[in-house]
Amino acid sequence: MLIDTAADFDVRDYLRKEMMPHFLCPGCGHGIALRALLWAIHDLGLDKDRLAVVSGIGCAGRLSAYIDANTFHVTHGRPLAYATGLALARPDLHVVVITGDGDCLAIGGNHLIHACRRNLKLTCLMLNNEVYGMTGGQVSPTTSETRLTTTTPLGNQEPHFDACALATAAGAGFVGREVTHHVPKLKELIKAGLEHPGFAFVEVQSDCTEIFGRKNDMGSSSEMIMRQKSEIRPSAYLDTVDTPFRSNALPTGILARNDRPEYGATYRRAAAARKGAS
Amino acid sequence: MNAIDTALTGKSAVKLISGNHACALGAIAAGCRFFAGYPITPSSEIAERLARRLPEVDGVFVQMEDEIASMAAVIGASMGGVKAMTATSGPGFSLKQENIGYAAGAEIPCVIVNVMRGGPSTGMPTRPSQADIMQARWGSHGDYPIIVLTPASVSEIYSETLRAFDLAEQCRSPVVLLYDQVIAQLSETVALDGAGHASATRKWASGPRAAYQPYDGGSDAIPAMARPGDGYRTHTTGLTHSESGFPTQQPEAVTRNLSRLFSKLERHRDLIDSSEALHCDDADVVIVAIGISARAATRAVEQCRAQGLRVGLFRPITFWPFPEKQLRQAAAKARAVLVPEMNTGQLRLVVERVLAGVAVEGLHLFSGEAITPSDIAARATALARGA
Numbered sequence: 001m002l003i004d005t006a007a008d009f010d011v012r013d014y015l016r017k018e019m020m021p022h023f024l025c026p027g028c029g030h031g032i033a034l035r036a037l038l039w040a041i042h043d044l045g046l047d048k049d050r051l052a053v054v055s056g057i058g059c060a061g062r063l064s065a066y067i068d069a070n071t072f073h074v075t076h077g078r079p080l081a082y083a084t085g086l087a088l089a090r091p092d093l094h095v096v097v098i099t100g101d102g103d104c105l106a107i108g109g110n111h112l113i114h115a116c117r118r119n120l121k122l123t124c125l126m127l128n129n130e131v132y133g134m135t136g137g138q139v140s141p142t143t144s145e146t147r148l149t150t151t152t153p154l155g156n157q158e159p160h161f162d163a164c165a166l167a168t169a170a171g172a173g174f175v176g177r178e179v180t181h182h183v184p185k186l187k188e189l190i191k192a193g194l195e196h197p198g199f200a201f202v203e204v205q206s207d208c209t210e211i212f213g214r215k216n217d218m219g220s221s222s223e224m225i226m227r228q229k230s231e232i233r234p235s236a237y238l239d240t241v242d243t244p245f246r247s248n249a250l251p252t253g254i255l256a257r258n259d260r261p262e263y264g265a266t267y268r269r270a271a272a273a274r275k276g277a278s
Numbered sequence: 279m280n281a282i283d284t285a286l287t288g289k290s291a292v293k294l295i296s297g298n299h300a301c302a303l304g305a306i307a308a309g310c311r312f313f314a315g316y317p318i319t320p321s322s323e324i325a326e327r328l329a330r331r332l333p334e335v336d337g338v339f340v341q342m343e344d345e346i347a348s349m350a351a352v353i354g355a356s357m358g359g360v361k362a363m364t365a366t367s368g369p370g371f372s373l374k375q376e377n378i379g380y381a382a383g384a385e386i387p388c389v390i391v392n393v394m395r396g397g398p399s400t401g402m403p404t405r406p407s408q409a410d411i412m413q414a415r416w417g418s419h420g421d422y423p424i425i426v427l428t429p430a431s432v433s434e435i436y437s438e439t440l441r442a443f444d445l446a447e448q449c450r451s452p453v454v455l456l457y458d459q460v461i462a463q464l465s466e467t468v469a470l471d472g473a474g475h476a477s478a479t480r481k482w483a484s485g486p487r488a489a490y491q492p493y494d495g496g497s498d499a500i501p502a503m504a505r506p507g508d509g510y511r512t513h514t515t516g517l518t519h520s521e522s523g524f525p526t527q528q529p530e531a532v533t534r535n536l537s538r539l540f541s542k543l544e545r546h547r548d549l550i551d552s553s554e555a556l557h558c559d560d561a562d563v564v565i566v567a568i569g570i571s572a573r574a575a576t577r578a579v580e581q582c583r584a585q586g587l588r589v590g591l592f593r594p595i596t597f598w599p600f601p602e603k604q605l606r607q608a609a610a611k612a613r614a615v616l617v618p619e620m621n622t623g624q625l626r627l628v629v630e631r632v633l634a635g636v637a638v639e640g641l642h643l644f645s646g647e648a649i650t651p652s653d654i655a656a657r658a659t660a661l662a663r664g665a
Binding site: 087113 | 311312314333334336338340342343344346347348350351352353354355356357358359360362376377380504506507508509510511512513514515516517522524525
C-alpha cells in the first residue's frame with residue numbers, strides 16, 4: 001500500500017507553512033509519525049479550531065509548532081499534566097499530547113502512569129527513538145540493551161521499559177504500538193486512539209538515524225526502517241503483559257483496550273448529581 | 279445560609295472563618311473555576327474547601343499526582359481560558375518553580391498560594407515562617423517579572439485573593455499569594471462582600487486572524503490572548519519567541535520581546551502597588567513588616583505611641599514589585615528602621631537596598647514561633663530613645 005493512496009489528504013492543509021523547513025534531521029522517523037497523525041486527524045474530520053496539541057521538550061516536543069491547530073509547547077516531561085488541566089477545563093477541545101521516550105517515561109513517568117489511571121480523554125502519542133536526540137544522544141529509558149550512546153560507552157547495561165506494558169498495567173483505556181515503516185497502519189492506529197473515549201496511549205517506534213543509528217552502525221535511514229519490518233510481531237497484548245521487558249520481537253497493533261468510564265464525564269456527572277440533590 | 283451561598287447570591291455576610299477558608303471563598307468570588315493541588319500542610323484546607331465548592335459552580339477540582347503536575351494543570355486550564363489556582367507550602371512551592379517561570383514567560387495568568395512554613399527542606403510543617411519572600415520573587419530560573427501579594431489578616435486574605443485574580447488576568451502574569459501559617463489557620467471575622475466584585479477579564483484576541491500577533495504588547499505592553507476554539511490557532515512556547523509566538527533566537531527579536539516582558543509590571547505599578555503606612559508622617563523609627571509580624575508591629579506601634587515615642591509602621595501589601603517609592607516616603611524622617619520578620623533577614627535585605635544610608639536593624643525569629651508585640655516594642659523603644 002502506498003502512502004499516496006490518501007487521495008483527498010494533503011498534509012500541507014494541516015501544517016504551518018511559515019514554520020517550514022522543519023528542523024528534523026534527514027531520515028528522522030518523527031516526520032513520518034507527524035504525517036500519520038495529521039492524516040488520522042484528516043480522516044476523522046477533526047476541526048482544527050477545536051484541536052489542541054500539547055507537547056513536551058525534545059525532538060518530539062518540537063512537532064507541535066508545525067501543526068496548524070491550538071498548540072502548546074510546554075516544560076520537559078509535563079505535557080500530560082498541562083493537557084490534563086486543559087482537557088478538564090475545556091471538554092469541548094480535542095486534546096492530543098506529543099511526547100518522546102525521555103519526556104514521557106523518564107522525567108514525566110509519574111504523569112504517564114497517573115494519566116493512564118485517571119482515564120481522562122486525551123490521546124498521547126509517544127515517539128520512541130530510544131535516545132535523547134536533542135541533547136546529543138544520551139541513553140533513554142527505552143534504549144535497547146548493549147546499545148552505545150554518549151552516556152553508555154560500555155553499551156547500555158540497564159533493561160529498557162516496555163512503554164505499552166507500563167501503560168496497560170497502569171490502566172490506560174487504549175494502548176497500541178506501531179512502527180514508522182507501516183504508515184497506513186500507523187494512521188489507522190492513531191485514528192482508533194483519537195476515537196477512544198478515554199485515555200489512549202500510542203507508542204510509535206521511530207528512528208533516530210543521525211545520532212543513534214550512526215553510533216550503533218545501523219546503516220542508512222531506509223535500512224533502519226526496513227529493520228523495523230523484521231523486528232515486529234503483531235500479536236495479542238497478553239504476551240507483553242507477561243513479559244514486560246520485550247524480547248527481540250516487538251508486538252504491534254492495538255495491545256490493550258477497555259471501556260472504563262472517562263474521568264471528565266464522570267466528574268461532571270457526579271457534580272451535576274450533587275447539585276441536583278442539594 | 280452557608281458562606282458559599284453569599285458568593286453566589288450576591289448577599290454579603292460576616293463570617294468567622296480561617297485564612298485558608300477565606301482564600302477559598304475569595305477564589306470562588308473572583309471567578310476561579312479550576313483548582314489543581316497536592317496535599318501539603320499548612321495549605322491543604324484551601325484544596326479541601328475548593329474540592330467541595332468548585333463543582334457547585336460548574337468548576338473543576340483535581341488532586342494531581344504531584345506538586346509539579348498541579349502547577350502544570352493550572353497553567354493548562356488557564357491556557358484554555360479558565361481562571362485557575364493552586365495552593366501549596368514551601369517544599370511544593372520549590373517544585374512548582376520551573377512551571378511558574380513558564381507561566382511568567384508565556385504570560386499565562388494564574389494564582390499560586392504559598393502558605394509559608396519555613397525550611398530548609400521539610401522544615402516545620404505546622405509552624406509559621408516568612409522565609410519564602412525571596413523564593414517567591416527569584417525561585418524560577420532566568421529573568422522574569424512576577425507579582426507577589428502579602429496579606430496580613432484573614433479579611434485581607436479574602437480581599438487580596440480577589441485582587442490576585444484581577445492582577446493575573448489584567449497583567450497576564452502569575453500572581454503569588456504569600457502568607458504565613460498563623461494567618462492561614464487563624465480565625466477572624468470577614469465580610470464576604472466579593473460577590474459584587476467586578477472581576478477583571480483577560481484581554482482576548484479579536485479581529486482578523488491574519489492581523490493577530492499573539493505577543494504584540496500593543497500600547498500597554500500586555501498582549502491580547504487567543505482563546506482556543508476562537509479560530510486563531512496560535513502557538514505557545516517556553517522558548518524565547520517573537521511577536522508571532524513562534525520560537526526565535528534572533529537577537530533583536532529576543533531583546534525586544536524580553537524587554538517588553540521585563541517592563542510589563544513596571545508600566546502598571548498604579549494597578550499593582552499596594553501598601554499601608556501607619557503613623558509614619560513624623561516617625562523617628564519606622565518598622566517595616568508583613569503578615570503576622572505586621573499585626574504584632576501594629577500593636578507595638580500603639581504601645582510606643584502611648585509612651586510618646588514617634589514610631590510608625592510601613593507594610594507592603596503588594597510585596598513584589600516592591601513598593602520602593604512608598605517606603606522611601608514613609609521613612610523620609612526616620613532615623614532608624616526596624617524589620618521584624620520570621621526569617622534570617624530577607625525583608626531586611628530589601629529595605630537596606632531601598633533605604634541606603636539609613637540605619638536598618640533586623641529582628642529575626644526563625645524558631646517556629648511568631649514575633650510578639652512586646653519583642654518589637656522593646657526594640658523600637660530602644661531605637662526611638664537613641665539607644
